[in-house]
Amino acid sequence: MRVLRVALEVPVAKLFDYLCDASVLAEVGDRVVVPFGSRERVGVVVDAVDGSSVASARLKDVTRVLEGAPRLPADWLEQMRFLAAYYQRPFGETVAGALPPRLRSLKALPKRKPPIEGDPGEPARFVAGPAPNEAQRQAIERIRAAFGSFRTFLLHGITGSGKTEVYLRLIAEVVARRQQALVLVPEIGLTPQLEARFRHAFPQARIAMLHSALEDTARTHAWLDAARGEAQIVLGTRLAVLTPMAKLGLVAVDEEHDPSFKQQEGLRYSARDAAIQRAKLAGCPVVLGSATPSLETWQNARAGRYELLPLPERAVPGAKLPTVRLVDLRNESAEHGLAPSVVEAVRARLAGGEQSLVFINRRGYAPVLACDACGWAAGCSRCSARLVLHSADRRLRCHHCGAEEPVPRACPTCGNVDLRPHGRGTQRIEEALAGIFPEARILRIDRDSARKRGELARTLAGVSRGEGDILVGTQLLAKGHDFPNLTLVCVLNADSALLSTDYRSAERLFATLQQVGGRSGRREQPGEVLVQTRFPGHPMYQALMRHDFAGFAASQLAEREAAGFPPFVFEAALRAEAKRLADTMAFLKAAARLVPVPESVKVYDPVPHVITRRAGYERAQLVVQSHSRPALQAFLAEWNAALPAAAPRGIRWHLDVDPIEFD
Numbered sequence: 033m034r035v036l037r038v039a040l041e042v043p044v045a046k047l048f049d050y051l052c053d054a055s056v057l058a059e060v061g062d063r064v065v066v067p068f069g070s071r072e073r074v075g076v077v078v079d080a081v082d083g084s085s086v087a088s089a090r091l092k093d094v095t096r097v098l099e100g101a102p103r104l105p106a107d108w109l110e111q112m113r114f115l116a117a118y119y120q121r122p123f124g125e126t127v128a129g130a131l132p133p134r135l136r137s138l139k140a141l142p143k144r145k146p147p148i149e150g151d152p153g154e155p156a157r158f159v160a161g162p163a164p165n166e167a168q169r170q171a172i173e174r175i176r177a178a179f180g181s182f183r184t185f186l187l188h189g190i191t192g193s194g195k196t197e198v199y200l201r202l203i204a205e206v207v208a209r210r211q212q213a214l215v216l217v218p219e220i221g222l223t224p225q226l227e228a229r230f231r232h233a234f235p236q237a238r239i240a241m242l243h244s245a246l247e248d249t250a251r252t253h254a255w256l257d258a259a260r261g262e263a264q265i266v267l268g269t270r271l272a273v274l275t276p277m278a279k280l281g282l283v284a285v286d287e288e289h290d291p292s293f294k295q296q297e298g299l300r301y302s303a304r305d306a307a308i309q310r311a312k313l314a315g316c317p318v319v320l321g322s323a324t325p326s327l328e329t330w331q332n333a334r335a336g337r338y339e340l341l342p343l344p345e346r347a348v349p350g351a352k353l354p355t356v357r358l359v360d361l362r363n364e365s366a367e368h369g370l371a372p373s374v375v376e377a378v379r380a381r382l383a384g385g386e387q388s389l390v391f392i393n394r395r396g397y398a399p400v401l402a403c404d405a406c407g408w409a410a411g412c413s414r415c416s417a418r419l420v421l422h423s424a425d426r427r428l429r430c431h432h433c434g435a436e437e438p439v440p441r442a443c444p445t446c447g448n449v450d451l452r453p454h455g456r457g458t459q460r461i462e463e464a465l466a467g468i469f470p471e472a473r474i475l476r477i478d479r480d481s482a483r484k485r486g487e488l489a490r491t492l493a494g495v496s497r498g499e500g501d502i503l504v505g506t507q508l509l510a511k512g513h514d515f516p517n518l519t520l521v522c523v524l525n526a527d528s529a530l531l532s533t534d535y536r537s538a539e540r541l542f543a544t545l546q547q548v549g550g551r552s553g554r555r556e557q558p559g560e561v562l563v564q565t566r567f568p569g570h571p572m573y574q575a576l577m578r579h580d581f582a583g584f585a586a587s588q589l590a591e592r593e594a595a596g597f598p599p600f601v602f603e604a605a606l607r608a609e610a611k612r613l614a615d616t617m618a619f620l621k622a623a624a625r626l627v628p629v630p631e632s633v634k635v636y637d638p639v640p641h642v643i644t645r646r647a648g649y650e651r652a653q654l655v656v657q658s659h660s661r662p663a664l665q666a667f668l669a670e671w672n673a674a675l676p677a678a679a680p681r682g683i684r685w686h687l688d689v690d691p692i693e694f695d
């Protein structure tokens with residue numbers, strides 16, 4: 033009896049057995065339609081076996097095989113199996129979640145696009161950029177030598193050191209070998225410049241773009257192009273790593289340290305780690321690129337597991353690193369959030385016709401609206417958080433749950449009508465700058481100013497062409513854009529990150545500041561970075577001034593090792609939420625004793641989140657650690673199997689393996 037094991041999109045950790053009529057001819061990797069309950073569902077055949085634990089009389093037949101897409105290959109199924117096991121998610125859900133919506137629906141697939149006409153040898157046509165410098169040449173040489181085998185490289189170079197040029201030259205060779213290249217980037221919606229650069233370098237190649245903002249048909253086409261081996265280059269965000277690629281020859285992960293590579297719901301996978309696993313399965317090299325590698329990656333390079341390829345200088349001849357200066361707020365008092373030397377530096381750029389960027393990682397007008405008479409402050413009724421004042425439409429918004437309300441006319445506790453904003457966000461800084469420089473064109477760039485799709489890309493393209501004298505922006509501005517006329521970056525409230533309880537906050541701040549600083553002085557004009565701070569002696573700032581990532585990383589790693597944090601231990605978090613904190617804590621306490629904990633695994637006490645209540649739920653988590661990844665994995669598998677039965681109604685919970693967010 034031939035039985036097919038089918039993965040279905042249902043939240044149970046099991047596969048479903050079906051019989052297969054001789055007329056249906058379903059094989060492992062096929063997408064099939066099967067009867068399930070009272071309706072039909074689409075699933076993927078993941079195994080074919082000789083018998084079933086279900087009585088044969090109760091087994092149903094596969095209805096039909098879905099046509100139009102290539103059969104899912106064995107290495108892809110292997111990757112899904114690995115991800116499901118590693119991140120403790122049901123296999124069926126993992127398989128289904130990795131497919132674009134159209135491929136898991138009963139709807140017919142869109143018609144195949146006609147192949148690009150012309151000589152099939154042509155896709156390899158490569159419009160080469162500048163001749164590589166010595167460091168680039170060595171990097172290319174080392175990676176090329178690994179073609180056809182699995183090896184992990186860390187391409188460590190500051191912004192503008194020519195990492196993208198290295199990827200392009202390697203991809204040219206991969207395409208010439210008639211193989212495919214996979215390039216992962218943090219947020220593709222923000223990097224149309226990168227797509228344009230790839231299209232310019234490979235005018236005749238088929239480039240499949242894959243990210244979550246694509247509409248259904250475009251995403252389906254891109255996925256099919258990649259899976260059929262017809263797209264020579266697949267460029268996308270984290271989900272692109274889940275695409276089958278018939279002829280994978282090279283994987284590149286740009287800005288590998290970026291937190292957006294970790295999915296924060298469902299299958300909480302790290303696309304960076306999945307990319308490495310993927311390259312291993314495909315037997316090809318993988319290149320991780322970053323100016324500020326994650327400490328996990330840096331430690332792997334130090335330990336010799338990854339090969340370090342440094343690009344120590346900016347690639348454009350004559351281009352220099354920006355000068356980083358600290359503005360000591362203990363000596364200079366900042367008016368409207370801006371220290372006098374910051375104002376003067378902006379004034380000098382205005383006079384010289386150059387652009388300045390004022391960076392503040394907080395959108396809105398002010399993070400607090402308070403009554404100075406009685407101490408009341410506007411808070412969210414659903415979260416343990418303050419409401420942020422937005423000036424454009426005079427609303428208070430919760431940045432944690434999205435709730436919003438009008439600004440009250442008077443204090444609800446004492447009736448005082450003089451409510452005051454405290455602290456600053458982008459809107460308030462924009463207002464202050466407009467007051468100081470009435471003649472300047474000021475552009476604010478944050479998630480509020482760029483709500484509509486495509487708007488951000490348009491604004492950024494304008495900035496690249498020199499539009500705007502002063503830019504006020506958040507993290508959105510930090511990534512990947514080339515602003516040739518920008519020569520000054522002013523960082524306003526960096527200190528707040530240093531006061532955070534998250535052990536990763538210094539690492540993140542260093543990366544952000546290095547990245548923001550990298551926006552300046554990419555061409556002939558040298559750039560300058562001014563950082564306002566009350567802690568100018570802090571080692572993080574000192575390292576930033578020296579552009580000393582290695583020194584910074586060494587000190588952070590020493591601290592992590594002493595404190596027993598990753599990458600020196602492996603971690604998972606069990607998070608839970610309920611309407612009452614007591615219920616959340618009771619569940620976590622019971623969960624901690626649910627299965628025997630081996631000696632090599634440590635289960636910590638549950639603790640509430642810093643922002644305990646969010647959207648009406650009280651949240652807490654407990655951390656599990658081990659020095660041994662296999663030991664942790666074995667424990668998690670057993671635990672995860674027991675948890676569903678142990679969770680009372682009203683509790684929502686999930687496991688996060690290798691978590692990076694703890695707030």
Ligand code: ADP
Nearest residue numbers: 162163164165191192193194195196197347348
């Ligand atoms: P990264 O990806 O590290 O930020 P890029 O590859 O984008 O760096 O290079 C930054 C700039 O330097 C680009 O304008 C690129 O064309 C230029 N560039 C790269 N390599 C060289 C080189 N060897 N000689 C001259 N210019 C180069």
Ligand code: ZN
Nearest residue numbers: 403406443446
């Ligand atoms: Zn009051």
Ligand code: ZN
Nearest residue numbers: 412415430433
């Ligand atoms: Zn809220």
